[in-house]
Amino acid sequence: MNPVHxxxxxGEWETPQNLYDALDHTFHFTLDPCAxxxxxxxxxxxxxxxxxxxxxxxxxxxxxxxxxxREIGKWVRKAFLEWKHNGVPxxxxxxxxxxxxxxxxxxxxxAAIHFxxxxxxxxxxxxxxxxxxxxxxxxxxxxxxxxxxxxxxVGIVCGNWVAGA
Numbered sequence: 001m002n003p004v005h006x007x008x009x010x011g012e013w014e015t016p017q018n019l020y021d022a023l024d025h026t027f028h029f030t031l032d033p034c035a036x037x038x039x040x041x042x043x044x045x046x047x048x049x050x051x052x053x054x055x056x057x058x059x060x061x062x063x064x065x066x067x068x069x070r071e072i073g074k075w076v077r078k079a080f081l082e083w084k085h086n087g088v089p090x091x092x093x094x095x096x097x098x099x100x101x102x103x104x105x106x107x108x109x110x111a112a113i114h115f116x117x118x119x120x121x122x123x124x125x126x127x128x129x130x131x132x133x134x135x136x137x138x139x140x141x142x143x144x145x146x147x148x149x150x151x152x153x154v155g156i157v158c159g160n161w162v163a164g165a
Contacts, residue, residue: 014123083138
């Protein structure tokens with residue numbers, strides 16, 4: 001197992017490529033704000049040293065799979081505020097932790113939350129993650145993108161991560 005792709009110690013869980021590709025096909029992402037050289041999904045990305053929390057995301061379409069450690073709440077809040085105040089569309093891949101402060105203060109205001117059925121295999125890992133996952137969509141309403149991807153425009157969706165899969 002490659003520790004860069006699957007590490008609870010570092011909090012890095014590399015996004016499964018097929019999941020990213022399906023989302024990118026719909027949203028056309030331009031920024032990965034919390035990546036490393038080895039796991040960035042977009043041509044434009046910020047490393048830990050560049051600190052995406054301190055950067056402006058204005059004018060971008062953001063895909064984010066933040067580090068899953070103690071700092072996750074800061075990343076979720078940044079995504080929520082960039083969407084709320086600046087209109088920046090952000091799609092987040094997160095552990096489905098509905099008991100957290102960040103979920104109740106930010107995620108519940110998303111256009112949609114998609115609880116993914118089963119456990120994702122991060123970074124090509126042989127085994128599924130030890131936690132459930134969700135996609136949180138801080139995106140504009142009425143563009144047709146959520147309808148295309150999820151079969152509905154708003155709300156909570158449970159099941160396969162690609163409509164019709």
